[in-house]
Amino acid sequence: MGVQFDHPWLLLLLIPLAAFAVFAWRGPARIPMFRHRLAASLRTIALLLLVLLLAGVQLYTVQRQHEVVYAVDRSSSASAGDADRDWIDASLAAKAADDAYAMLSFGRDASAERTMSADAPLGGLEAAVDADYTNVQRALQLASGMLGAGDPRIVLISDGDENIGSMLESGRLLKNRGIAVDVLDKRTETERDAAIDSLSLPGKLYLGEAFTVEARLRSTFSGTGEIRLYEDNVEIGAQTVRVERGDNAVLLQGLAKKPGLHRYRAELGLPGDEQSANNAAFAFTRVAGSPSVLVVEGKPGTSSNIEKALNAGLIDTTVIPASLLPSEIADYAQYDSILFNNVSGDALGQSKMDAIETAVRSYGIGFMMSGGDQSFGLGGYFDTPIERALPVSMELEGKREVPELGLILVIDRSGSMSGSKIELAKEAAMRTVELMRAKDTVGVVAFDDSPWWVVEPRKLTDKEEVLQLIQSIPSGGGTNIFPAMASAAETIKGIDAQRKHIILLTDGQSAGGGSYEELLAGLGKEQVTVSSVAVGSDADRGLLQRVADLGKGRFYDVQDETTLPAIFSREAVLLARTYVVDKPFTPRVADAGDWAPLFAQGLPTINGYVATSAKPSAQTVLVSPEPDPLLVRWQYGSGRSVAWTSDLTGEWSGPWIGWDGFANVLTQTVKWTFPQFAASPYRIETAMAEGGTQLSVTAEPQGDAVLPDELVASIGGDADAAIDPVTLVQTAPGRYTGMLPLGEPGAYLLNLSPAGAGSGGADSENAAGSTGAETAGSGETAALPASTGTGLVIPYSPEYRISSAEAQGSARLAELAQLTGGRVLSWDDPAAVYAQPAAPHKQMRDWTSLLLAAVLALWIADIAIRRLAVPWERIAAMLAAPFAAAGRRGTGAASGEAAPAEDGALARLSAAKRRSTAARGGEKRADESRAAPAQRPAEAPRAAGGEPGSAAEGGFASAVDRVRAERGTGRAQPAERSAGEASRGDPPSGRAKPPDEPAPPDDGGSAMDRLLAAKKRSGR
The missing domain is CATH 3.40.50.410 (von Willebrand factor, type A domain)
Structure with missing residues (x-):
């Protein structure tokens, strides 16, 4: 074991420490000498340990x-x-x-x-x-x-x-x-592998332009295979190719048929290829041409007016039913805007709503919704992603008197409803409750084999309590519909409301039966309507359809349970029957902004619309006499959206459709929603990193454009409906970096925008201006474009790339x-x-904690010895006694008969010391007797016994006397004056004479033992 020091020069402190130790040991003492020297020793040891700690003492062992x-x-x-x-x-x-x-x-x-x-x-x-x-x-x-x-x-x-x-x-x-x-x-050995290294095509194309796609191939063997080319996941060509060992190039032909941003994928198939992870490559391009609008119609054949008006304005249209809407954000990139023509929310589903909202907010695609009997509040859009993207709210916010409503929800909670079904059913019920007012009455009965009243019919004075009760509904048991319907029917008759309605939801077959005709006929007499919802393929559609027909309500056949909240909220709106305003009026221009010239020649009448409420930051262009918003627009994130609350089919807006300015107004309205793309000022680079894909963007502003502190990157692709936006931090002037959570290869949509400039949701609601135009040029320095839509390619991992070296x-x-x-x-x-x-290496051992603990213990002991009045000598003697006894035994065995002689010499020395002490003590007593005679009787015991620790008063001699008395030697007699006393000239009178004592017989103990015992008694 060895010792080393981190700061050996600090060992120089041992020199002053040694001087301190000598002074502390020999210096003057204010306490008995034994305690003084013991405290000095402890203090010296503590300071020594502190010096070692300061010098960084470490013990180590050498190991191999x-x-x-x-x-x-x-x-x-x-x-x-x-x-x-x-x-x-x-x-x-x-x-x-x-x-x-x-x-x-x-x-x-x-x-x-x-x-x-x-x-x-x-x-x-x-x-x-x-x-x-x-x-x-x-x-x-x-x-x-x-x-x-x-x-x-x-x-x-x-x-x-x-x-x-x-x-x-x-x-x-x-x-x-x-x-x-x-x-x-x-x-490892080279395997048979063929790969597509890269896919390249022009970054910008024009509509109708033929283009060439180049695929670079690499292979470790020769063979004949096939390469296929896909545009937006649709195959557009296939070609047989001969692949030689090494590098190959294949050219594929394409035609730009549609404007917008398009993604391309090439796939290689070669017999004998042992690695498939590198058989696909990706690219993207933007096709410039006529703008394109996706028209989604709720009722087939009702979009001819829209098509004709937009085509007259050189806008291409694609009309599809709601069921064909894509769920992937990337599929919307080929369109400049989306127009909903009287589309019901229950025909979409949650994933499609999320995709459209993200396409508008993050990628700048426009959106417009027109009214009808299945649109806005009537379509069940309350509290949905579509409502968030629109400039209007589905709630009427107390504008008109709504009749009191009585609603009972009958919800299947059987075992087949477990999981997402029961959760969505509860969410639907809760959303319905949120739409109702405090004066409305609601009840909720859940059923399996028997009914269970979750919420007894009550006024909605405490919505939170009702919502918590609905949230607590569990699932389990069988399915028996009739008892629950009978209980709901009996209860709703006692509700005092102007309009009463029951909604039945189930996903299974009823185990029991009953007379639904009689039950529903009785409800009809009470003006109670019934709607039914069939969830999944196992529901009894025949029974539920018959219940809805007899109850004069609506039947919903639901295959996508995510539409349940939209259905329930739609039912609540239809029950109120106040959302449709069907009286003729002439719209009034409110805040038209740059659209004012469109309405300068006057406006035709409108026969009806769906009542809504404009959001605070939206721009209301046209209003009704109520006043309700008729035409509203705003900026939502990177995109723009418009709400037209009347219809575009002519049912409510016949005079408007026949108006000469209709086509121009609709065209300009839709064009306002188009993405505001500009030449991209960004250069994009990607690199793989441990946490994902590192995105690096270099900004190249034009003129006096100001670089933002941060950029927000929004990503969309095939794998997910939406990926959370990523903030890119400026790491150098004009250079931004961030980590994208992407690992799968593919082509992704990428939208870059300055932070806070319309990259996120509802926080960007205040971006709509009075004219809808940007304010650059008003004396402020121009900034980078607020939104830049482009593409991003993540290739397959370099792990699968065929290396040439x-x-x-x-x-x-x-x-x-x-x-x-x-x-x-x-x-x-x-x-x-x-x-x-x-x-060889040192195995270090850290003793710092142990040494610090020792220093603390020594410091406490030092204080205790100096401050506490305890018999420290006795304690020390008791601790030393075992060691002294062992030493005596060892010494006696070694010296034989020398001990008695040593004992006799010590006895003579002790007698001489007693005589000298007695002489000095007698002299002092004589002086005291002359000074204070009255005190002598009281001090006599002290003179006899001695002050503890006082040699001047014969303490030591008295202790020896007591030892002899204990041994039976009798009381000591006065002794003659010693020659030393005579030589000093001490007065003979008044002095106690030391006794003449013969040496005591040896009783088995040594003189040292007797002296120690006497000293201990003297210390008392």
Whole structure:
């Protein structure tokens, strides 16, 4: 064991410490000498320990032990089955008993397989890693953290083809820490593989333009295969190709048929290809031409007026029913705007609503909704993503008197409703309750085999309590509809409301029966209507359709349960019957802005519309006499949306459709919603990183444009309806970086916008201006465009790329070994891992805490000795007694008869000391008797017994007298004056004479024992 100091120069403090120790030991004392010297000793030891702590004292032992971490590459390019484990197992046979090892696996990330141990079993390579990438840097970082205090070494088993991070950068850090890296090249045999390296086509095309797509191929073998080209997931061509070993180029032909942003994918099929992950490549382009609008109609054949008006304005239209709406955001990129023509919300579903809202908010695609009996509030859009994108709200906000409503919801809670069905049913019921007012009455009965009143019919004075009760509905049991309907029918008759309605929801067949005709006929007499909702394919549609017909309500056949909230809210709106205003009026211009010239020649009459409420930051262009909004617009995120609350079919707006200015007004309204694209000022680059795809954007502003502090990137693709926006931080002037949560290869939509300039949802509601135009040029410095829509290609992982230089990985591994002082190992010699003797290393032991505790204990003991009046001498004697007894036994055995002689000499010395002490004590007593005679009787006992610790008053001699008395030697008699007293001229009178005492017989104890006993008694 050795000792070392971190700051040895601080040991110079021992010099003043030694001087302090001498002074403290010999200096003047205010307490008895024994206590003084004991306290000084403790204080000196405490200061010594503090000096050692300041100097950084450390104890260590020298050890020779290998510590090895095996880092195994398990990426796709380096997979070798059980060969890695077998080689490691063979190398462990050569390690010494004290040598320790650990093991980890890595791909894109790294995971520990075995922690550092000397005797743990090897086990298998089972940790989960992402095999699509190789990140050697991450593996080396984890391995270095697993090493302890032994001779550190990392054995890297890899092919060296890293595609994330830099192993040489980690190698330089490991070299500074003295960690060597041995490498074992894990290069596998070349497999039969053919890949598409890249796909390229012009970045911008014009409508009707023919173009060429170039696919660059690479293969390790020759063969004949087929390559297919897809545009927006639709195959547009296929070609048979002859692929030779090495690099190949294939040209494919295409035609720009539709304007907008289009994504392209090429796929290669070659017989004998053993790797399919690299058989697809992606690209995108934007086709300029006539703008395109997607018209979604709720009733077939009702969009002819819209088509004719837009086509007259050179706008292409595509008309589809709501059922054909795509659910993926990327499919909307080919359109400039989306127009809903009287579309009901229950025909869409949640995923389609989310996709449209995201397309408007994040990608700048326009949106317009026209009215009708299935639109706005009548379509069940309350509290939906579509309502968030519109400039109007479905609530009327107390504008007109709505009759009191009585509503009972009959909800199936059987076992088949478990999961998402019952949750969506509860959400639908809660959304319905939120639409109702405090004076309305609502009740909720859930049923399985029997009915259960979740909410007894009550006024909605406390909506929160009702919502909590609905949320508590569980699922379980069978299905029996009639008892629940009978209970609801009996209860609703007692509700005092102007309009009463029952909604029945179930997904199964009723186990029992009953007379629904009689039940519903009785409800009809009470003016109660009934609607029914069939969920899923197992529902009894015949029964539910008959219930709705007899109850004079509506029947809903639901295959997508996400439409349930829209259906229930629509039923609540229809029950109120106040959303449709069907009296003729002439619209009034409110805040037309730049649309004012469209209405300068006057406006035709309108016969009806759906009542809504304009949102606070929206721009209301036309209003009704109520006043309700008729035409409203606003900016929503990156896009724009318009609400036209009357219809476009002519049912309510016949005079408007026949008006000469109708086509121009509709065309200009739709064009206002088009994306505001400009030449992109951004250059986009991507690189794979450990956390995803690193996106780098370089801004190139024109003129006096100001660079924003941050950019917001919105991503959309095939895999998901929406990906959360990512904030890009400016890391250098004009350069922004951020991490995209993307790993799957493909073509994605990318929208870049300055932070706070319309990249997110409802927070951008205040972006609508009085004219709808930008305010640049008003004396302020121009900024970058608020929205730039483009594309982003994520290629397949470089892990699957066919490399033309196979030796690069091996060269990097050899360079890493040389940099860190490691070796290039061989598969034929696994024992070489432990062949070199382990370098000696110090095993440090940290004693800081222990020494600090000792200093604290010594400090407390020092204070206690100096401040506490306890018999410290007695305590010390008791502690020393065992050691003294052992010493006497050892001394007696060694010296034989010398002890009695030593005892006699000590006795003579003791007698002389007593005589001298008695003489001085007698003199003092004589002086005291002359000064204060009255005190002598009281002080006599003191003179006889002595003051504890006072040698002047014969304390020591008295103690000896008591010892002799205890031994039976009798009381000492006065002795003659010694020759020393006569020579000093001490007066003979008034002095106690020391007794003449013969030496006491030896009773088995030594003179030293007697002296110690006497001293202890004197101390009392």
